[in-house]
Amino acid sequence: MDYVLKTNALCKNYRHFKVINGVSMHIPKGAIYGFVGKNGAGKTTLIRLICGLQYPTSGDFELYGVKNTDKAISESRSRMGAVVETPSIYLNMTAEDNLKMQYRLLGMPSFDGIRELLKLVGLENTGNKKAKNFSLGMKQRLGIAIALCGNPDFLILDEPINGLDPQGIIEVRELILKLNRERQITVLISSHILDELSKLATHYGFIDSGRIVKEMSAEELEQACRKCIHMNVTDTKILARVLDSMKITYKILDEKTADVYAKPNFSQLAIALSKENCEVISMEEHDENLETFFVNLVGGANHE
């Protein structure tokens, strides 16, 4: 698998406090990588390290296969755009002038793409209005437009929906999906608003106390969060045979446990199993969403 970003045991200390503690994360090309963690978990610090705003205490990372210690990292960075925390904009300039500034920084030969970018983020009608008079949502979208200057392949968005109204949240979400689908831009999006992330992300990384607790794809998460009956039986081979005959989907976890993804008629199931000399020891409903999954994951990590 092609990775846009790989970090290897990345650490960042502020004096003796470990903010990032051996983080290894992998962002596949074309993914929308949801970076989930509580406030203070280390999301923004990790993003700052990737963006070159701060230096790691130890460990390293690769951006497009180029190590952060390599001089060529500057060229790799020119292929990415980012909005870290608050949008970085000149408040006394218009949206168009802000984009022109970024075009100059990138050394773009002309300003041809600016109108298109403004249209993409819905700021084409702001005219001479200065950025200081923009709403929070407009500033956020301008920040994204600046990050998109120079057609980056990799976009980093740190808490992009913080402080936005519901309409703004929908607009930013649709924009991210559009960028990913139409321009094949890989997106790293950090948030603690899990419900929003679940509508976007194709991959997830869960961070807690500066450590990546788990990385998984959206499919794997869906499987993990899928509503099911967790069954404990004496022999899962027999259970599988019976469930097959009842055309019920399931997943065998080990010789004695399985997840059943439906609500079968339990009396019939128990009778069928009994006929095959298989005893049902316990049944437990398993219903997790992203939130409960995250809470369980983080709680679990804390109890390790």
Add this chain to the structure above:
Amino acid sequence: MSKLLSTEFYKLRKKFVAILVITIAFAVAGAFASISATGTVYVGMNIFFSMFGLIFCGMTGVFISQDFANSTIRNKLIIGHTRFNIYLSYQIAFAVLAFLMTAVFIGSYILLGKLFSGVELFQAEQPAPDVLKVYRENFFKAFPVYLVAVPAYTTLGVFISITLKNSLGGVVTVIIVYELNSLPLLDAIFPENKFVAFINIVLPPSQLFLMEKLSAGSDFSPLKYILFSMIFAIVMIMLGYAIFRKADLK
């Protein structure tokens, strides 16, 4: 580097008219202060010359700190510009602007003097007041010192604002350069102190002040002052970059 310089000059271009107005206003104020005191103008003589350096250095700090206040410095780092290039682009842009504005300041000052005091400044054989003799003697020595000292002074503004990395950079720069401007006064308090004398030759703010105090027949080498200004600038740039290179930015 050229991309960064182009951006910095574009930003300054937007403020250029305001900077030019401030520069000429200083020249007008300086020229009229000189005319009212001596009946003529000459380089030196009044506080507006050292104040011009102070204002320019403070302005450098205020402008750069805006990049930290708006977090727009991130936009440069994220797309791969090196810290060395970022630091140097700030420095070059403000040093060039300071050089041009110092030339405009002195040019305007002389022009105003010619227009309003009616003195032919460069015709040494004409009878002239004593102050004018001082001017004629020292003009071509003091002018190059000013031209180098003011841009060198901006290295302090760049250093402070980049080291502080926040919106306070501008204010702190103004406070520090204001205090530095009073450093030459130590010369009057400790007239025999060699260290104080040395500091006053080395530091651009003190150099600007010393240029005001030139008298007829004063034995000073502009090259020495220019060299010290350049050493000061190089040390400030190296020190500033060494701090900025490893700094954590938000």
